[in-house]
Each structure stands twice: as structure tokens, then as C-alpha cells.
Amino acid sequence: EAGVVQSPRYKIIEKKQPVAFWCNPISGHNTLYWYRQNLGQGPELLIRYENEEAVDDSQLPKDRFSAERLKGVDSTLKIQPAELGDSAVYLCASSLEIGLNTEAFFGQGTRLTVV
Amino acid sequence: DAKTTQPNSMESNEEEPVHLPCNHSTISGTDYIHWYRQLPSQGPEYVIHGLTSNVNNRMASLAIAEDRKSSTLILHRATLRDAAVYYCILRPAGGTSYGKLTFGQGTILTVHP
Numbered sequence: 001e002a003g004v005v006q007s008p009r010y011k012i013i014e015k016k017q018p019v020a021f022w023c024n025p026i027s028g029h030n031t032l033y034w035y036r037q038n039l040g041q042g043p044e045l046l047i048r049y050e051n052e053e054a055v056d057d058s059q060l061p062k063d064r065f066s067a068e069r070l071k072g073v074d075s076t077l078k079i080q081p082a083e084l085g086d087s088a089v090y091l092c093a094s095s096l097e098i099g100l101n102t103e104a105f106f107g108q109g110t111r112l113t114v115v
Numbered sequence: 116d117a118k119t120t121q122p123n124s125m126e127s128n129e130e131e132p133v134h135l136p137c138n139h140s141t142i143s144g145t146d147y148i149h150w151y152r153q154l155p156s157q158g159p160e161y162v163i164h165g166l167t168s169n170v171n172n173r174m175a176s177l178a179i180a181e182d183r184k185s186s187t188l189i190l191h192r193a194t195l196r197d198a199a200v201y202y203c204i205l206r207p208a209g210g211t212s213y214g215k216l217t218f219g220q221g222t223i224l225t226v227h228p
Contacts, residue, residue, distance in 0.1 A: 004158075033216070042202060042218030043159065056215060091158050097214065103149075104216060106158030 002026070004107035006092050012113045018080035021110045025073070025094030032069055033104065034077050035091040043091055049075065050097070082114045119203045124223040127193045135188040135222055137203030142183050145208035149216065150177065150188050152199040159202065159218070162188065198226045 005024040013019050025032050030051050035043035046065065048056040051072035060067065064083070069075040079086055089111050095104040120138040127133040139148070149164040163170055163177045165186075170177040176189040190197055200221040207213055 031214075035218075042200075042221055045215065045217065048215070056212075093158070093216075103161035103164070104151075104159075106160065108156075109158050 004092055004094050004105050006090075006107035006110050008110055009108065010111050010113075012115060013082055015084055015114050016081040018078065019082050019112060020079075021077045021090050021092075021112075023075045023077070023092030023094075023107060025075070025092070026096075026105055029094035029096045029105075030072065031095045031097045031104075032075050033091075033093040033095075034067060034075070035093065037089045037091055037109070039088075046077070079112075082112075084114050087112055087114045119205060119219055121201070121203050121219065121222045123220065124225065126225045126227065127190075128227050129195060130192050133190040133193045133197070133224065133226075135190075135201050135203075135224065136185065137187070138185045139203070139205055140184045142205055143207070143209075146205040147208060148177065148179060148183075148186050149204040149206050150175070151202045151204065151216075151218070152197075153202070153221070154196075154199045162201070164206070193224075193226045195226050195228065198224055200224070 007022050032049040034046040037043040045059055047060045047067050049069045067077045089109040091109045093104040093106040095102050147164055147166050150162040151159040152162050153159045163172050163175050165177045165179055178187045200223050202218050202221040
């Protein structure tokens with residue numbers, strides 16, 4: 001079974017340009033997470049979806065970041081405009097939530113470099 | 116949210132057991148204890164989780180203190196492939212942070228041949 005698929009793996013853009021990341025979770029998983037990981041730090045949650053609903057977006061910088069999960073499957077995370085400080089690895093994860101007795105599966109991430 | 120404290124780094128020799136500690140003195144009664152690890156250039160990977168009782172799986176064992184204020188991840192025989200950052204996470208079972216996975220800095224495990 002395929003795991004969580006993210007694309008692209010790498011992206012280099014100039015500051016002030018827009019950028020989008022795509023995530024295809026594991027089939028049947030109802031919960032999807034987007035994390036950002038800066039170099040040498042642990043992942044930081046940006047947004048969590050249960051099906052189509054964003055249940056926790058308190059850490060998402062809403063002035064420039066947006067996310068959507070249409071039909072409760074694939075998800076897209078967008079940054080517009082990008083800033084130098086947005087350079088990081090963006091991780092997507094999914095899980096099938098049955099209470100909390102579950103594990104989250106992570107993709108390999110998209111490494112964003114803003115120049 | 117309750118926080119965890121882990122050593123910044125630990126070292127081990129190949130084929131020896133490794134005990135990775137985690138302190139979580141402010142854990143609430145319904146928080147699950149999760150462990151994930153992250154290999155270089157990979158996304159985090161689930162290792163094990165538990166609530167009150169010790170747990171074993173094919174990857175590791177989790178020993179939970181009786182008062183639940185600390186736990187230890189045990190790798191029974193470390194291999195070079197176990198070199199990674201290990202994260203101890205408290206996953207809330209209630210409140211506004213229900214189900215949230217919050218990563219800290221983790222412990223960098225180095226395994227020597």
C-alpha cells in the first residue's frame with residue numbers, strides 16, 4: 001500500500017512568489033496534518049483536518065498561508081507571498097482516527113528554499 | 116498542553132540496549148504517551164504508544180512509570196539504522212487540544228559500530 005505522497009520533493013522560489021504543496025494521504029484516512037519543520041527543530045503543526053473540516057488551524061499564519069482539503073481526501077497548502085523565513089520542510093501526515101489509539105503516517109516532505 | 120523533557124542527545128554501541136528517557140511531570144490522566152522517530156531526510160515514523168501499562172512491539176518497548184510522570188523507550192539491540200531523532204509526545208484525549216501531536220526537540224541518538 002502506498003504511503004503518504006507529497007509533491008514536489010524540492011522547491012526553490014524567489015521571495016514574494018507564491019508556492020503550493022500537495023499531499024495525497026493514505027486511502028481511507030480521515031485525519032490529515034500539515035507540519036512545518038525548521039532545520040534542527042521538531043515539526044510544528046500548522047493545520048489539522050478531520051475529513052473536510054479544519055479542526056485546528058491556530059498555528060497557521062493566515063495572512064499568507066492557506067490550506068484546503070476538498071472532498072476530505074487530497075490537500076493543498078499554499079503560501080502567498082513567500083518570505084525568506086518560510087524556508088523549511090513541509091510535512092504532511094494522515095491517520096485513521098479511532099479514538100487516540102492510532103498512529104500517524106508521515107510523507108517524506110517538501111523542502112522549500114526561498115531565495 | 117503538557118510538555119515533555121528529553122535529553123538533547125545520547126550515544127550507544129551497536130547491538131547494545133538503549134534506554135531513552137522522557138519526563139512528563141504535568142501529564143494529565145487521559146494523555147497518551149507516543150514515541151516517534153525521524154531518520155535523516157525522512158518524515159517522522161511511529162514507534163510505539165501507551166497509556167498506563169508497559170507496551171511491546173516489534174520495534175521497541177515502552178516502560179511507563181507507575182505515576183505516569185516519566186517513561187522510557189527501550190531499543191533492545193541498537194543497530195546503525197536506529198540512529199535518528201526520537202520524539203516523546205503527549206497526545207491529549209480531551210479539551211481543545213484533543214488528538215494533537217506536538218513535537219518537541221527530541222533526543223538525537225547516535226549508534227556507534
